[in-house]
Amino acid sequence: MSDRYMWFEGVPFPTMGFTPELMREAWESFVFKDEDVLILTYPKSGTNWLVEIVCLIYSKGDPKWIQSVPIWDRSPWVETEYGYNSLKDKEGPRLISSHLPIQLIPKSLFNSKAKVIYLIRNPRDVLISGYFFWRTSYFVKKAESLKEYFEWFIKGNVPFGSWFDHIHGWMSMKGKENFLILSYEELKRDTRSTVDKICQFLGRKLEPEELNSLLKNSSFQVMKENKMSNLSLLRGQFFDEKNGILLRKGVTGDWKNHITVAQAEAFDRIFQEKMADLPQELFPWE
Numbered sequence: 001m002s003d004r005y006m007w008f009e010g011v012p013f014p015t016m017g018f019t020p021e022l023m024r025e026a027w028e029s030f031v032f033k034d035e036d037v038l039i040l041t042y043p044k045s046g047t048n049w050l051v052e053i054v055c056l057i058y059s060k061g062d063p064k065w066i067q068s069v070p071i072w073d074r075s076p077w078v079e080t081e082y083g084y085n086s087l088k089d090k091e092g093p094r095l096i097s098s099h100l101p102i103q104l105i106p107k108s109l110f111n112s113k114a115k116v117i118y119l120i121r122n123p124r125d126v127l128i129s130g131y132f133f134w135r136t137s138y139f140v141k142k143a144e145s146l147k148e149y150f151e152w153f154i155k156g157n158v159p160f161g162s163w164f165d166h167i168h169g170w171m172s173m174k175g176k177e178n179f180l181i182l183s184y185e186e187l188k189r190d191t192r193s194t195v196d197k198i199c200q201f202l203g204r205k206l207e208p209e210e211l212n213s214l215l216k217n218s219s220f221q222v223m224k225e226n227k228m229s230n231l232s233l234l235r236g237q238f239f240d241e242k243n244g245i246l247l248r249k250g251v252t253g254d255w256k257n258h259i260t261v262a263q264a265e266a267f268d269r270i271f272q273e274k275m276a277d278l279p280q281e282l283f284p285w286e
């Protein structure tokens, strides 16, 4: 159980798996290669779903890889001690994950042609997903109530900092050839077309039966039962024995079941204020 964060450059991080020394080394020295693919998200935006999909694109829909190798080894987190060490000497094209805000991503990214997929999600759903997820972990400060977590989220006093700043930072990459922006909402609404879009971006082609297998094996229910993808292998070490739920509901709009009318109105006001300068079509939720 943790009652604090690990702060680095003014941003709060989990207390396990992250150290300032390692984060500084990754920031200064990690070398992105042109053939790398980076999956970037603010936490709880559907990261693991996207990783599963990209893995299945690389394996042409064959589930052997996703059923035999833990998700954090298939696409390691560059900012964690474990992920950085497994990535830095890895040969060939790499899948890499990160939740880092733009100002902390290894600087070499900006001199490489690595392909970046940035996945966004309705922050109200991100908030609810995070509230239920982090409270089962041993490495994040626990909120006593949703009301308290709501206040922390608005202020950016949650793992990886402010959602609003994360989006603003990364949106400065919008329009670059190697930067694809997707939303959890479009992935949910039309998974097949969104996977096609990802394939095109990555220059990969799937036969219809390979795509069908990808869709089946990355579905909520199949992922929930795949112990290589559902984080259940981390129970006891990083998460509560009984809980540790990554695949909780997997829907859009669950925030409506948890957030009060007053909180929703306050959130709308803050959203308008902070996000007014960005094109509203970036936010495909009601």
Ligand SMILES: Nc1ncnc2c1ncn2[C@@H]1O[C@H](COP(=O)(O)O)[C@@H](OP(=O)(O)O)[C@H]1O
Pocket: 041, 042, 043, 044, 045, 046, 047, 048, 049, 125, 128, 129, 130, 218, 219, 220, 221, 223, 246, 247, 248, 249, 250, 251, 254
């Ligand atoms: N195959 C899938 N289909 C739909 N949603 C998925 C999914 N796999 C994970 N998710 C959802 O993505 C969220 C976790 O995001 P991340 O991987 O960034 O931590 C969870 O949201 P909920 O908590 O709203 O259910 C989880 O259920």
Ligand SMILES: CCc1ccc(OS(=O)(=O)O)cc1
Pocket: 014, 016, 017, 043, 044, 047, 048, 099, 139, 231, 238
């Ligand atoms: C420190 C380990 C850890 C494991 C899983 C996490 O969640 S997520 O994959 O980013 O959603 C975060 C930290």
